[in-house]
Structure formats: structure tokens, C-alpha cells
Amino acid sequence: DQQVKQNSPSLSVQEGRISILNCDYTNSMFDYFLWYKKYPAEGPTFLISISSIKDKNEDGRFTVFLNKSAKHLSLHIVPSQPGDSAVYFCAASASGAGSYQLTFGKGTKLSVIP
Amino acid sequence: DADVTQTPRNRITKTGKRIMLECSQTKGHDRMYWYRQDPGLGLQLIYYSFDVKDINKGEISDGYSVSRQAQAKFSLSLESAIPNQTALYFCATSDASPGGKTDTQYFGPGTRLTVL
Numbered sequence A: 001d002q003q004v005k006q007n008s009p010s011l012s013v014q015e016g017r018i019s020i021l022n023c024d025y026t027n028s029m030f031d032y033f034l035w036y037k038k039y040p041a042e043g044p045t046f047l048i049s050i051s052s053i054k055d056k057n058e059d060g061r062f063t064v065f066l067n068k069s070a071k072h073l074s075l076h077i078v079p080s081q082p083g084d085s086a087v088y089f090c091a092a093s094a095s096g097a098g099s100y101q102l103t104f105g106k107g108t109k110l111s112v113i114p
Numbered sequence B: 001d002a003d004v005t006q007t008p009r010n011r012i013t014k015t016g017k018r019i020m021l022e023c024s025q026t027k028g029h030d031r032m033y034w035y036r037q038d039p040g041l042g043l044q045l046i047y048y049s050f051d052v053k054d055i056n057k058g059e060i061s062d063g064y065s066v067s068r069q070a071q072a073k074f075s076l077s078l079e080s081a082i083p084n085q086t087a088l089y090f091c092a093t094s095d096a097s098p099g100g101k102t103d104t105q106y107f108g109p110g111t112r113l114t115v116l
Helices: none
Strands: A009-012 A021-024 A032-038 A044-052 A056-059 A062-067 A072-076 A084-092 A099-104 A108-113 B004-007 B010-013 B019-025 B033-039 B043-051 B054-057 B065-070 B072-076 B087-094 B105-106 B111-115
Touching: A009 B087, A021 A032, A021 A108, A032 A062, A032 B019, A044 A056, A044 A072, A044 B105, A044 B111, A056 B087, A072 A084, A099 B043, B004 B087, B010 B019, B019 B033, B019 B111, B033 B072, B043 B065, B043 B111, B054 B065, B072 B087
Parallel strands: A009 A108, B010 B111
Antiparallel strands: A021 A072, A032 A044, A032 A084, A056 A062, A062 A072, A084 A099, A084 A108, B004 B019, B019 B072, B033 B043, B033 B087, B043 B054, B065 B072, B087 B105, B087 B111
16 A cells, blocks of 8 residues: 555656646655655655645745645745756655654656756 | 765676675764665665664565664675565665754665676
8 A cells, every 4th residue: 555656657847847746645644754856876865855734845946835634745846957857756754653764655757858 | 975875886696695785874873774666666665773773674674684783884685685676775874863854864876786
């Protein structure tokens, strides 16, 4: 049973436009959410996170939105740049329940077209 | 220099062979993790360790064992490799110190393992 779902395996966006990556989760115990970015032949790199006490967190061009009632989060990249082309993984943990294990989605491959 | 290093970066081995993947970190983090990634799938947790004396199984530990030799070193062993263990393997660390971002994990560059 997949607890973290990224339903779009791939996404293509023009340079300068907004990229929106989506993630849904089913476990109501999840209270901390992260986005990782992964280039080929490299390990995942931490991008941005959000605690369940917030509904938005922003860091430069990256913003994560959390909708707890819908069990949905999204990552917005504005403006998108060719260097943003990578696989993006959504991850979640239930730290409030004492579990710091991360559960990952399958990833979305973002292609930013110059 | 990289904070989390993995050796080897690539390995080809044969069915039945024993193989060890090593992970070292200079971040000073207490917690270390091993994941595998298969094509088109997310990362799955194999084992994790919250300190040198603490080892825990993850969701897919069968066929694997680990050793936490020191705070900075965490190795993963395949006692008798089989082809369906062909995958990318990642080591990660997180900071459990007071005020640390315990949930945020930092990954090594990965080891690509092929079992023939």
C-alpha cells in the first residue's frame, strides 16, 4: 500500500513558467513533509520541507503548500530554469509519533525546456 | 569534500557472492540509513541506526545485514547476492541532536550494484 503517491511520473514546463509538482499521502500520522531533488548519478538532495503546523513554506524560487484536509502537498517552482530538470521526490515522516523514518513517493521527472 | 561518501560507486558481482557497501560521513550525525532504489520506484528503507549500539530493520531488510562500526561509518552487506538485488543503494544521515532537523536526511552519491 503506497502511503505517499506522486501520480505524475513526468512533467514538462517551459523555461520561465511555473512548475507544479503534486504529492498525495494516506497516512494521517504524517506530520513532516520534504521534497528532494535528484540528478542522474547523484544522491537525492534536500530541497525544502514543511511541518504540518504550517500550510506554506517558501525558500527562494521554491514554495511548498500543504493541504492537510486533502492530504495533499505541492511544490511550486517559479520561475522554472533548465537546471531544475531532475527527478523530484516527495517524502513524509510521522515524527510526532516517534518515527523519523521517511516514506518516499516514486518521483516525478521534471523537464524544463529552454 | 562530500559530507556523505559511499564506496564503491559502481560494482558488478555474481550471484552468490558476498558484497559490502560502505558509507562514511563527516556531518557528525548520529543517525544513519540505507535505502535502495529500483527503476521507476521511490527509495525503500533497508536498515537504519540511531547510534552505534542501535540497529533497526526497515521495510525490505531480508537478504541484507548492516554494521555500525563507528558513529561515522555504516556498512551494508549482501551475504549471498541475487539478481533482484540489482539496484541503486543510498546511504543517508540525519541530525538527532537538540535543535537538529531530525527528519531531514542527507544522502550520499549512491552505489550502483549489478548482480549477474
